[in-house]
Amino acid sequence: MRPQLPAPASNGTPYPALFVRAVLRVLGNEGGYVNLAADRGGATAFGISHRDYPDLEMRNLTRDDAIGIYFRDFWRTGRYGELPESIAIKLFDLSINMGPSNATRCLQRAPLACASS
Numbered sequence: 001m002r003p004q005l006p007a008p009a010s011n012g013t014p015y016p017a018l019f020v021r022a023v024l025r026v027l028g029n030e031g032g033y034v035n036l037a038a039d040r041g042g043a044t045a046f047g048i049s050h051r052d053y054p055d056l057e058m059r060n061l062t063r064d065d066a067i068g069i070y071f072r073d074f075w076r077t078g079r080y081g082e083l084p085e086s087i088a089i090k091l092f093d094l095s096i097n098m099g100p101s102n103a104t105r106c107l108q109r110a111p112l113a114c115a116s117s
Contacts, residue, residue: 006067015067019075022089023067026096030066033059047096074100 006015006023030047035058041049043058046066050058053069075081078100080088087107094103
C-alpha cells in the first residue's frame with residue numbers, strides 16, 4: 001500500500017518533496033493516539049507528545065495537524081532541507097525521537113566515532 005501524501009500546508013503551499021519523504025518515514029514509525037502510563041511524554045499522537053505541546057488535545061490531533069507541527073517546529077527550525085537527503089531524513093527522525101539538540105550532538109559525534117574505529 002502506498003503511503004498517503006500529506007495535504008498542502010495550511011496556507012495552501014505544497015510541502016517540499018524532501019520534507020514529504022522525511023515525514024512519511026516518521027509517520028510510518030509513529031502511530032495515532034497513544035496514552036501509555038510508562039511514557040514520560042504523556043499522551044502522544046503521531047509522535048507529538050502532550051509534554052511538549054500541553055495546549056493541544058492529543059485525542060483530537062489529526063495527521064495533517066502533526067505534519068504541520070513537524071514542518072513548522074522541526075523541519076524549518078532545524079533547516080534540514082539544507083542538508084543532503086540521507087542526512088536530513090535521519091536527523092529529522094532522530095530530532096523527533098530524542099530532541100533536536102541531542103540529535104545534532106549525535107550527528108556531530110558520528111565522525112569521531114567512525115574515525116576511532
